[in-house]
Amino acid sequence: EPEVTQTPSHQVTQMGQEVILRCVPISNHLYFYWYRQILGQKVEFLVSFYNNEISEKSEIFDDQFSVERPDGSNFTLKIRSTKLEDSAMYFCASRRGTGGGNEQYFGPGTRLTVT
Amino acid sequence: KQEVTQIPAALSVPEGENLVLNCSFTDSAIYNLQWFRQDPGKGLTSLLLIQSSQREQTSGRLNASLDKSSGRSTLYIAASQPGDSATYLCAVRLGLRDAGGTSYGKLTFGQGTILTVHP
Numbered sequence: 001e002p003e004v005t006q007t008p009s010h011q012v013t014q015m016g017q018e019v020i021l022r023c024v025p026i027s028n029h030l031y032f033y034w035y036r037q038i039l040g041q042k043v044e045f046l047v048s049f050y051n052n053e054i055s056e057k058s059e060i061f062d063d064q065f066s067v068e069r070p071d072g073s074n075f076t077l078k079i080r081s082t083k084l085e086d087s088a089m090y091f092c093a094s095r096r097g098t099g100g101g102n103e104q105y106f107g108p109g110t111r112l113t114v115t
Numbered sequence: 116k117q118e119v120t121q122i123p124a125a126l127s128v129p130e131g132e133n134l135v136l137n138c139s140f141t142d143s144a145i146y147n148l149q150w151f152r153q154d155p156g157k158g159l160t161s162l163l164l165i166q167s168s169q170r171e172q173t174s175g176r177l178n179a180s181l182d183k184s185s186g187r188s189t190l191y192i193a194a195s196q197p198g199d200s201a202t203y204l205c206a207v208r209l210g211l212r213d214a215g216g217t218s219y220g221k222l223t224f225g226q227g228t229i230l231t232v233h234p
Contacts, residue, residue, distance in 0.1 A: 055219035
């Protein structure tokens, strides 16, 4: 069964460093998302991406964040200058859309630890 | 702004019991609602999706109902097993056009119910 994959599973970085989190969505899906979950808190929406552009973003998704679909399979989240409060589990999700289903499928997550 | 609340925050039951998890949301103009399971330190596994036009969905021992007008959903788990122990999350997607414009499918999550089923 197709699934969303994410790498790395765990990333440790120092404050101020840039990180890139990688995701491979399900191959025939058209809508892509990033969410995050700070330990003990709710899962929060960050950004949605469709037709090679950002379609919606939350207040969390400021200028330090960017997303890219560099080729036909990968979807990345970049944090330019990490802060301690960026420590969280980051989840990528994808959805087929356009008559193919509304269910969002989530990856296993990347645990980001900023020290 | 959509707010999603889940009750109870935690539930501990003996194996074999039937149980109900509750989810409420403040904006009834939803497009669909999804229930997820999350194991400790892991990703989210989709359990059931209910479209706004539906009243319920079933998958095996799971049954989810939706009352859109009252802003509520319940997840019913029959004959619980220790392997059902996990956090259960409910998430709503607003309608295609909300007050701020078109929604491209972002989900708003509740805080989850931590379920423990003991043998």
